[in-house]
Amino acid sequence: MGVSTAHPEPGIAVITVDYPPVNALPVAGWYALAERVRAAGADPEIRCVVLAAAGRGFNAGVDLKELQRSPGHQALLGANHGCAEAFAAVYDCAVPVVAAVQGFCLGGGIGLVGNADAVVAAEGATFGLPELDRGALGAATHLARLVPVHLLRTLYFTARTIDARELHRHGAVWRVVPQEQLGPAALALAREIAAKDGTLLRMAKAALNGIDPVDVRRAYRYEQGFTFEANLAGLGDRHRRGFVDKARDTTGNGQGEAP
Known part of the structure; x- marks a missing residue:
C-alpha cells in the first residue's frame, strides 16, 4: 500500500498509487504522491511520467474516514493542502505526465487528471465531482480542463459522472482501450513522448x-x-x-471522495 515508482523503460517513470480498497487517499498519501512526481520530474534521465493506480479504480478522492475520526479542522486542512500539493506537482512536473485511468476517477482524481498532459482511459472508466453530495467544493478548475463550460456546470451541480468515451469525444482523452490494454497503451504514448529531446520536452512543458x-x-x-x-x-x-454511514452500511468500508 502506498505510492511507488518503477522505470520500465529508459526515460519513463511509472508512478502507481495503491490505497485499497478504492484509492481514497489519506493526507500522507497526497503528499507522498506529490513527492514521487516531483522526484521523477527532477531526474534528468526522465522524459515522461505515467501516473497509474492499482485496483479497481484510479482515485476516489480523500479518505473520508480520516476526516471523520480527526477532531477539529486539522485533517481537513491537511487534505486541502495535500491535494493542492499533489495537483501542483503533476501540473508543474518538468516533463509531460500521462494519466492512465481505470474504473472511477472522482474528486481528487479529477484534480490529478485535469492537471496531467495526456489521458489514456480504460473502457468503462467514469469521471466526476460528487463534491456537493459530500459537503465540499473543489476541482472544478480541473474538470474545466476536460469538458466545455456548460457541461462542467451541469456535471458539478448534479454530481453526475461522465464516461471515458464521452470525454474522448470532447478531446480530453487520447485513447480508450480495453482494461487489459490500459498499461501498454499508456506506456506506448509515454514511449513516443520520451523519444523526443529531453531538454526540448522540458522547454515545451514550461512553455505550454x-x-x-x-x-x-x-x-x-x-x-x-x-x-x-x-x-x-x-x-x-x-x-x-x-x-x-451509507457507505459503511452498503460496503463496510466507508471511504470515499471529498475536497
Whole structure:
C-alpha cells in the first residue's frame, strides 16, 4: 500500500498509487504522491511520467474516514493542502505526465487528471465531482480542463459522472482501450513522448504551462476557501457523515471522495 515508482523503460517513470480498497487517499498519501512526481520530474534521465493506480479504480478522492475520526479542522486542512500539493506537482512536473485511468476517477482524481498532459482511459472508466453530495467544493478548475463550460456546470451541480468515451469525444482523452490494454497503451504514448529531446520536452512543458489562460494553482486554492467555509457552517460534517454511514452500511468500508 502506498505510492511507488518503477522505470520500465529508459526515460519513463511509472508512478502507481495503491490505497485499497478504492484509492481514497489519506493526507500522507497526497503528499507522498506529490513527492514521487516531483522526484521523477527532477531526474534528468526522465522524459515522461505515467501516473497509474492499482485496483479497481484510479482515485476516489480523500479518505473520508480520516476526516471523520480527526477532531477539529486539522485533517481537513491537511487534505486541502495535500491535494493542492499533489495537483501542483503533476501540473508543474518538468516533463509531460500521462494519466492512465481505470474504473472511477472522482474528486481528487479529477484534480490529478485535469492537471496531467495526456489521458489514456480504460473502457468503462467514469469521471466526476460528487463534491456537493459530500459537503465540499473543489476541482472544478480541473474538470474545466476536460469538458466545455456548460457541461462542467451541469456535471458539478448534479454530481453526475461522465464516461471515458464521452470525454474522448470532447478531446480530453487520447485513447480508450480495453482494461487489459490500459498499461501498454499508456506506456506506448509515454514511449513516443520520451523519444523526443529531453531538454526540448522540458522547454515545451514550461512553455505550454506559461500560456495557459487560467492559473490552476490559484483557481483551485480559491475553490478550497469555499470548502472550508462549508465546513465552518457545519455542512461538510453533515454531508460526509451521511455518506460515510451509507457507505459503511452498503460496503463496510466507508471511504470515499471529498475536497
